[in-house]
Amino acid sequence: MEIACFIEAADRHCQQQGVKLTALRRQVLELVLSYSGVVKAYQVLADLQKQRGIAAPPTVYRALDFLVAAGLLHKVDALNGYIVCHHVGCSHEGLILVCGDCGRVEELDATPVLDVLRQQAGGAGFAISQQNLMLTGRCEACRT
Amino acid sequence: MEIACFIEAADRHCQQQGVKLTALRRQVLELVLSYSGVVKAYQVLADLQKQRGIAAPPTVYRALDFLVAAGLLHKVDALNGYIVCHHVGCSHEGLILVCGDCGRVEELDATPVLDVLRQQAGGAGFAISQQNLMLTGRCEACRT
C-alpha cells in the first residue's frame, strides 16, 4: 500500500532528524495522506474525531505544525491547507502547483529558480529564508 | 505629500479601467497607505471605525477586494494581510519580499522569473495564471 510505504519512510526520516513521530502525529499524517490534494485542518479534525471520539483544534494544529517542521507536509497559505510532500529526504525547496479548479497538486523542485530569486532579492538587501513557492493555475485535465 | 500623489495616480488608474474609486474605497486606500508595510483587514477596520464611528467587516473586505482587483493592493496570503502596490500602471507581476522581523516590504518585477516558472510548470501540464510571488526573509536593516 502506498500509504504504509510513505509512513515507513516518514518514520525513518524522523528518526534521522532526532524527532519523534508519535502515534498521534502518525495518525494525522495518515489522515492527510488519505486525501489526494489539499487538506484543511478542520477536515483532519473531523476525521480525527470520527476515529477517536474527541479531539480539539490544538491537537490537530500541533500535529500539523510538527509535520510541516519535519518536512513531511507543506502548508498552502493561499488555501489555508496542507499537502503531503512527495520529496521527503531529498533536501529541497518545493515548487508547488495547485489547480484552482480541481485541487490537484504537483510538486517540483524549486531549487534552481530560487537561486535566481535569491540573487534578485539580494540586490534589494533581502536575505531569503528557506521556503516553498506556490503557484496556482489549471492542470492539464482541467484544461482539456 | 506622498500619499496624496499616490491617490491621484490611483484615481487616474481607476478611471482608465472604467471602475470607480469611491469615497469609501479611497478612504480605505488612504488607511492602508498610512502604514509602511503589511496591513491587516481588522486593523483597517479599527481605523475606519475611529474615523466614521461605525463600520462592519464586509465594508472593509469589499473595499480591499476591490482595491486588489484594481491592482492597487496586493494580498499577502502568508500573513493574512495587504500591501500597497508600488508599480501601478506598469503592467506587472510582483515579486514581493516581506521581512519576517520588521514587516518591511519591497516589490520587484517577477516577470522574468515567472517566465522560467511557467516553462517549468508547463512541463508538468500546468498553465499558471497571472499572479504574484511572495518570499519571506530578512531585510538589510534587520540583519545589521
Place this chain on the structure above:
DNA sequence: TCTCAAATGTTACGGTATAACAAGGTGATT
C-alpha cells in the same frame, strides 16, 4: 422624474488559529 444596477449598511454566522494551563508520559540522574 423614473428605473435599474452598483455600492454600502447591517446582522449574523462559520471557518481559522492560538493562548494558557492542566495532566500525562518518558528517559536520565541519583
Place this chain on the structure above:
DNA sequence: AATCACCTTGTTATACCGTAACATTTGAGA
C-alpha cells in the same frame, strides 16, 4: 525505585479572519 526535567497531549476558552444574506442607499442613464 524515586526524583526530576522535559516533551507531548488534553482541555477550555477565546481571538482572529472572512463571508452569506438581505436591506437600504446612491447615482447614472432613459
